[in-house]
Amino acid sequence: MRISELATRSGVPVATIKYYLREKLLPEGERSSPTQAAYGQAHVQRLGVIRALVDAGVGIAGVRKVVAVLEEPPENPYDLLGAANAAVTPAVSADLDLTAALALLERMGGSVEACFPDQVAAVAHALATLDRAGFTVPEPVMDAYLAHLGALAEAELAATPDTSIEDAVRYVVLGTALVEPLILALRRVAEQVAASRRFGAGGA
Amino acid sequence: MRISELATRSGVPVATIKYYLREKLLPEGERSSPTQAAYGQAHVQRLGVIRALVDAGVGIAGVRKVVAVLEEPPENPYDLLGAANAAVTPAVSADLDLTAALALLERMGGSVEACFPDQVAAVAHALATLDRAGFTVPEPVMDAYLAHLGALAEAELAATPDTSIEDAVRYVVLGTALVEPLILALRRVAEQVAASRRFGAGGA
Numbered sequence: 001m002r003i004s005e006l007a008t009r010s011g012v013p014v015a016t017i018k019y020y021l022r023e024k025l026l027p028e029g030e031r032s033s034p035t036q037a038a039y040g041q042a043h044v045q046r047l048g049v050i051r052a053l054v055d056a057g058v059g060i061a062g063v064r065k066v067v068a069v070l071e072e073p074p075e076n077p078y079d080l081l082g083a084a085n086a087a088v089t090p091a092v093s094a095d096l097d098l099t100a101a102l103a104l105l106e107r108m109g110g111s112v113e114a115c116f117p118d119q120v121a122a123v124a125h126a127l128a129t130l131d132r133a134g135f136t137v138p139e140p141v142m143d144a145y146l147a148h149l150g151a152l153a154e155a156e157l158a159a160t161p162d163t164s165i166e167d168a169v170r171y172v173v174l175g176t177a178l179v180e181p182l183i184l185a186l187r188r189v190a191e192q193v194a195a196s197r198r199f200g201a202g203g204a
Numbered sequence: 205m206r207i208s209e210l211a212t213r214s215g216v217p218v219a220t221i222k223y224y225l226r227e228k229l230l231p232e233g234e235r236s237s238p239t240q241a242a243y244g245q246a247h248v249q250r251l252g253v254i255r256a257l258v259d260a261g262v263g264i265a266g267v268r269k270v271v272a273v274l275e276e277p278p279e280n281p282y283d284l285l286g287a288a289n290a291a292v293t294p295a296v297s298a299d300l301d302l303t304a305a306l307a308l309l310e311r312m313g314g315s316v317e318a319c320f321p322d323q324v325a326a327v328a329h330a331l332a333t334l335d336r337a338g339f340t341v342p343e344p345v346m347d348a349y350l351a352h353l354g355a356l357a358e359a360e361l362a363a364t365p366d367t368s369i370e371d372a373v374r375y376v377v378l379g380t381a382l383v384e385p386l387i388l389a390l391r392r393v394a395e396q397v398a399a400s401r402r403f404g405a406g407g408a
Contacts, residue, residue, distance in 0.1 A: 045338065048337050055333050078399050078403040082399075085395065085396065110394075110397030113400075123393055129385065132259070135374075135382055135383075144360070145390055149387065149391045149394045152394070156398075171339075174337055178334055183349065183388075185323065186312075189308075191360060192319045193314030195361060199280070
């Protein structure tokens with residue numbers, strides 16, 4: 001198909017598609033003449049992934065990393081998960097105290113060797129932000145976070161498709177980045193449901 | 205204390221404090237002379253909350269809503285939770301299909317009356333984003349989300365402090381907005397721990 005049809009089918013304007021082509025986020029179409037290129041279903045799919053990541057708040061640098069993982073997926077599923085995860089994990093300041101984060105990691109049953117530095121740093125950064133605001137997560141709540149997020153991760157991992165490496169990458173990358181807004185939205189709804197159960201109130 | 209000391213104690217530059225004063229996010233200090241005002245511990249605390257929210261990615265409009273809840277907390281705990289939640293929930297487009305979101309809400313044991321429209325819309329928006337990317341959350345994974353996020357919300361709610369309305373508001377507002385990065389970071393670490401357990405791999 002031509003670029004105009006690609007725009008219609010994907011819902012992405014031609015100018016934006018050209019921008020993604022220049023940024024090498026989207027592979028070039030097949031040249032059919034010096035001024036024309038033909039695009040296929042793979043382009044529609046890739047545009048869907050890019051738009052979803054952008055909508056989810058992932059910056060162009062993050063999208064670029066995801067595209068790199070999609071184009072050259074690592075063979076080991078563990079490295080795959082790590083690369084996908086790292087692609088959508090924003091880097092945080094390196095001079096953080098990791099003590100509390102490592103303690104949580106241990107309570108979760110994990111070791112520091114099992115994790116990527118950026119991931120531990122992200123936990124440390126989140127804890128530092130809470131600390132700065134003078135907010136302490138009560139111990140029983142932290143226990144609940146560790147237990148339930150652990151169980152949730154096990155369920156997610158168990159469902160990783162084994163049909164092809166592309167399917168697995170897609171599942172991990174999108175499942176990591178795109179599912180986050182869903183998890184946060186469901187948590188807020190769950191809090192509201194729990195509150196209405198506890199306080200017996202009707203609604204806004 | 206004078207504004208220079210407030211800046212030192214809070215770690216927020218004087219110019220930024222003046223901006224927050226102009227924006228009415230921070231109450232005026234007590235006038236001690238026509239050109240000087242005295243600030244207290246409440247200002248240090250408020251600045252901590254504002255900085256934490258800004259660091260967590262909440263915009264000025266959201267900060268303003270949180271400040272409004274802190275200054276005039278609703279009496280009913282259910283309304284309190286809703287107002288706090290709404291203050292830090294970004295509004296999403298209103299023309300969303302809510303069918304799937306309402307079905308999830310029902311599976312969670314909640315009713316539409318128990319929830320604020322923005323919260324249901326946020327779930328619908330997250331589902332639409334996944335849909336656009338061609339990503340489907342596998343059913344057993346969705347079941348895990350609903351069960352574990354429900355349990356997590358119950359634990360959070362059970363720990364709401366009953367010492368004062370300010371404490372409760374602070375807990376709910378900060379616990380909703382500021383804990384999100386921690387939850388996401390812990391989920392990623394949990395995935396990595398689960399992956400290392402499953403695939404027996406060492407590290408990056």
